[in-house]
Amino acid sequence: MNGISSGFGAWNPIAWALLFIGILVVGFFVxxxxxxxxxxxxxQTKVFLSGNEEPDASAALHVxxxxxxxxxxxxxxxxxxxxxxxxxxxxxxxxxWFVGVLAVVFVILVLVR
Amino acid sequence: MTxxxxxxxxxxxxxxxxxxxxxxxxxxxxRQARNTFVGLIALITAAFAGLLAAHIFGQAxxxxxxxxxxxxxxxxxxPSGLSVPIRIILEVDGMGAFMALITAxxxxxxxxxxxxxxxxxxxxxLFYSLLMLLTAGIFGMELTGDMFNFFVFLxxxxxxxxxxxxxxxxxxxxxxxxxxxxxxxxxxGLFVLLAVGLLYGQYGGLNIAYLASALTGSTxxxxxxxxxLTGLALKAGAVPLHMWAPDAYGEAPAPMSAVLVANSxxxxxxxxxxxxxxxxxxxxxxxxxxILIVLALLTIFVGVTMAxxxxxxxxxxxxxxxSQIGYMLLGVGVGLAVSAAxxxxxxxxxxxxxxxxxxxxxxxxxxxxxSGVIIRATGTRDLNRMGGLAHSMKWTSVLFIxxxxxxxxxPPFNGFASKFLIYEASFKLSPFLxxxxxxxxxxxxxxxxxxxxxxxxxxxxxxxxxxxxxxxxVPMVALALVVIVFGLFPGFFVDKIVTPAANALWxxxxxxxxxxxxxx
Numbered sequence: 171m172n173g174i175s176s177g178f179g180a181w182n183p184i185a186w187a188l189l190f191i192g193i194l195v196v197g198f199f200v201x202x203x204x205x206x207x208x209x210x211x212x213x214q215t216k217v218f219l220s221g222n223e224e225p226d227a228s229a230a231l232h233v234x235x236x237x238x239x240x241x242x243x244x245x246x247x248x249x250x251x252x253x254x255x256x257x258x259x260x261x262x263x264x265x266x267w268f269v270g271v272l273a274v275v276f277v278i279l280v281l282v283r
Numbered sequence: 284m285t286x287x288x289x290x291x292x293x294x295x296x297x298x299x300x301x302x303x304x305x306x307x308x309x310x311x312x313x314r315q316a317r318n319t320f321v322g323l324i325a326l327i328t329a330a331f332a333g334l335l336a337a338h339i340f341g342q343a344x345x346x347x348x349x350x351x352x353x354x355x356x357x358x359x360x361x362p363s364g365l366s367v368p369i370r371i372i373l374e375v376d377g378m379g380a381f382m383a384l385i386t387a388x389x390x391x392x393x394x395x396x397x398x399x400x401x402x403x404x405x406x407x408x409l410f411y412s413l414l415m416l417l418t419a420g421i422f423g424m425e426l427t428g429d430m431f432n433f434f435v436f437l438x439x440x441x442x443x444x445x446x447x448x449x450x451x452x453x454x455x456x457x458x459x460x461x462x463x464x465x466x467x468x469x470x471x472g473l474f475v476l477l478a479v480g481l482l483y484g485q486y487g488g489l490n491i492a493y494l495a496s497a498l499t500g501s502t503x504x505x506x507x508x509x510x511x512l513t514g515l516a517l518k519a520g521a522v523p524l525h526m527w528a529p530d531a532y533g534e535a536p537a538p539m540s541a542v543l544v545a546n547s548x549x550x551x552x553x554x555x556x557x558x559x560x561x562x563x564x565x566x567x568x569x570x571x572x573x574i575l576i577v578l579a580l581l582t583i584f585v586g587v588t589m590a591x592x593x594x595x596x597x598x599x600x601x602x603x604x605x606s607q608i609g610y611m612l613l614g615v616g617v618g619l620a621v622s623a624a625x626x627x628x629x630x631x632x633x634x635x636x637x638x639x640x641x642x643x644x645x646x647x648x649x650x651x652x653x654s655g656v657i658i659r660a661t662g663t664r665d666l667n668r669m670g671g672l673a674h675s676m677k678w679t680s681v682l683f684i685x686x687x688x689x690x691x692x693x694p695p696f697n698g699f700a701s702k703f704l705i706y707e708a709s710f711k712l713s714p715f716l717x718x719x720x721x722x723x724x725x726x727x728x729x730x731x732x733x734x735x736x737x738x739x740x741x742x743x744x745x746x747x748x749x750x751x752x753x754x755x756x757v758p759m760v761a762l763a764l765v766v767i768v769f770g771l772f773p774g775f776f777v778d779k780i781v782t783p784a785a786n787a788l789w790x791x792x793x794x795x796x797x798x799x800x801x802x803x
Contacts, residue, residue, distance in 0.1 A: 174700060174773045176631045176707035183695035183771050190695075232741030235594050235666030238733045243592055250592060253585060257526060261466055264526045268470060271524060272513040275574060279505050282570035 291335035292349040292373040295383060295422045298328050299390075303415035310408035318398050321411045325394040328418065332387035336380040336780070344377025344783025346791065346798050348428070372490060372799065374428030376791055377783035381637065382425040382552045384780070385644045388765065389545040390418045392758035393538040396652050399754030400538055400659070410450060410536070417443035417542060421549045428799065430479045430561075431489040433553060437475060437518070440546050441468035447539045448531045460530035467527045471517040478510035492799035495561050495792065508566060511557050512574070518550035521612060522581040525605045529589075532601035537655025540597065541648035544604050548640050551608065555615055559788040560795050572620030575612050580719055582609030587723045590730045595664045596654050599734060600647070603690060603727060607643040611636045613720060614705045617712050618789070628711045633785045634777060635704030641781075642689065642697040642769060649686035649762040653679060656751045656759075657738055666734065670741035675749050680739045682759050687731035689766045692724040697766050700773035 173182030208214060243250060287294075302324035310317040339347060352370030375383075394414060401407050420443060423436030445468065449461020483489055485504070486497045498504050513524070520528035528547070532540045558571060586606025593599035614636020618629040654664075656679050661669050673680040689696035692703075702724060710717035750756065769776055787795075 172772050172774050174704065174777050176704055177627055178631075178707045178711060179703075181694075181700065181703045181773070183700070183773065186695050187771065232670045233736060234670070235733060235737035238736060239591060239729065246588070249588070253589065256523070257589075261463055264463070264467060264524075265470060267523050267526065268467070268513065268517055271516070272474070272509060275509045275513050276506070278570055278574060279509050279567060280502075282567045283500075283505060 287331070288334050288338045290349070291331045291338070292347070292375050292426050293351060294331050295328060295335065295426060296373075296419050298324060298331070299415040299422065300419035302328075303412050303419060306412040306415060307408055314407065317408060317411065321394055321415070322398070324415060325391050328422075329387040329391040332383045332422075335375060336384050339375055339377055339380035340780055340783055344380070344787045344791070346374055346376035346787070346795050348798050349373040349375070349426075371432060372428040372492075373426045374492065374795065374798065375426050376795060377780075377785075377787035378552065378556070378637070378791075379425050379787075381641070381780055381784035382549065383422060385548060385641050386418065386421045386425065386545050388762075389541050389644050389648050390414070390421075392648060392652075392762055393542045396538045396655070396755055396758040397536070399752045400655055401536070402754075406450070410447070410539075413443045413446045413450070414539065414542065417447065417546060421546055424549045424553055428491050429489050430482065430491055430494065433491075434472065434476050434479050437550070437553070438472050440549065441465075441472055441518075444468070444531070444543055444546055447543070448535045450536060450539075451534070454534070456530075457534045460527075460534035464527050464531045467517060471514040474510045474514035478507040478514070481507045481510075490799060491556070491561055492796040495563055496796050496800055498562065500566050504562070505566065508557070508562055512554065512571075515550045515554040515557070516578060518547065519554065519612075520547050520582075520605050520608050521578045522585045522605065522609070525582065525586070525608075528605050529598045529601040532604055532651075533595065533597040537597070537651050537658065540601070540604075540651040540654075541644075544647050544651075545644055547604075547608060548611075548644065551611055551640070555788055558615075558619070560792050563792045568619055568622055572616050572618070572622070575616030576620060576716065579609045579612035579616050580716070582606060582612060583723045584609075584719060587726045587730065591726060591733070594666045596657060596666055596669075596734060596738065597651075597664050599666070599730065600650050600654055603650070603730060604643075604647045606723060606727065607639070607647065607690065609723075610639050610702060610705055610720065611643070613709060613716065614639060614701075617705070617709050617716065621708075621712050625711060628708045630785060630789055631704055632708030632712075633789055634781050635701050635706075635708060637784050637788075638704065638773075638777060638781045639698075639701035641776075642701045642766075645762050645765040645769070646686050646690040646696075646698055649682060649759060649766065650690065652755070652759045652762065653683045653686060656755060659751070660747055661738075661744075666737040669738040669744075671739075671743040672747065673739040674743040675747050676739075676751070678750055678756065679759075680735075682763050683731075683735065683739065685763045685766055687728070687735070689770065691728035691731060693728065695770050697769035697773065700770060700777075 172184045173180055309320040350370055350372055401410060417440055420436045420439030424433055427433050427436060445461050445465040448464050449458050451457040481503050482494055486494055488494060517524040532543055535543055583606050586602050586609060590599050590602035593602060614632045618633035621629040658664055689698040692698045706717045706720055709720055
């Protein structure tokens, strides 16, 4: 009723959720056995920046959208350059893609008929 | 109740269609009267979709017929002596009812979300009129049993969608997107009409069941199939015919972006109906399957990688929506490709692809609604200018996480259940397909981590209000509940609605034809 089977594997979300909750409970139990000496607002809670003082302007520290995955996008720059070139924004180019795909589909369908 | 159920197919089209033309009149009575009227139309339409689905799934997805113009029709003798009955046939099977449920869910939540979202803006009357028209067109595409009517409803959806995409005429980008979509939808519609004309010229009929029984696999049939496949793939937003989609989804008002995804899914449904019911797995099934698989892989990979580099939140979600169309194509493509050699796995792949249509509609609908909330709160679509929203919009943050996890296929949400079926069946055909599909899902999760980090985390920003009004929160929570419930109990929904829908396409061709022509 809850799960599904592909004939190759199976997925039961209720069993998974129970297991997940069980692991959470164990996690919280282990945590509760830890050292309770944590002091809020002291040096214990400060961000460690290689021994430097943490800047006060917390808003300025926020990593903005364009900075995320910079390395990955840079690594794939060749791929992105080509894919972006395809998205010209020019309507006639989009129509040309349609004609091209139509031609390929025709060729395949006729060849394998 | 039985009479209502019997007339549900036509009422599903007629009620929103009449509503579309009545909204401008009711709008003269004031905003409150207009919203009440639209809300009632949306609720009644959704109730009829539920009734129809309960009826169809109650008979295990077997088709039902609704005839306008009498069962016999009135014949006009042609010079050849053939007398063709003039009537309109709506034929609903498990797949049609399944699609009607998706449309009803998105239309209902979209309409109610819009009441608050569009509250301070002008032009609401036209906005709701177009929404109703789009809804009528989508239901028409999903329920008709006639190729020409399919084309007519396709055009109705195109006109209404263009109006909604270019609705904010004060924005140049909105006008440009509306124009591009109008041109490309027209191109798609023209080629679909050409295909319908070819089939009519060859066989002298337009009824899907009649055409399905008459097709011989001639060159004309092959040409018509190519035209229909490409035309509908464009409207579904499959790569490389997807170029309009980011503009359209990105520029439309947020709640309408969700409805536009349902519109694309209706085109995908049309494609499946044509492949399975009209052509009936008789013409180059393996080749058709591989055409869909190649389109699917391109759609998944290009969609998700393009989403990764977007900084406009609407365009980012739009590319994510494009990538999900790929998963649906992959499921059905794998189903076609292995239908002869491994039919059991083909059927599982079909189930996955069809189930993902419903799951995607709920997740992407939720994400577009959340994007609307974010844009409303921050006044920008640029992720680089957002941050700290989780401080003041805790519930919206949670809803975003639910939608994002579900779309990326993180267990135990609904997206995982359908993707699980697609992964497993694809792996059986080729591990490469499964690797691309899984890798792209991981990348999609990375895409939404970017949105969460950029928009919700960070220091609290000045000038951001609190949570959204209840009118916007309730539709979002409703979609989130669908995401969670379908994720926790996928077995129930696969048994009750997905399998009958897949059966209707996979095994139901003879029953579909027989119901119209007899002998089924």
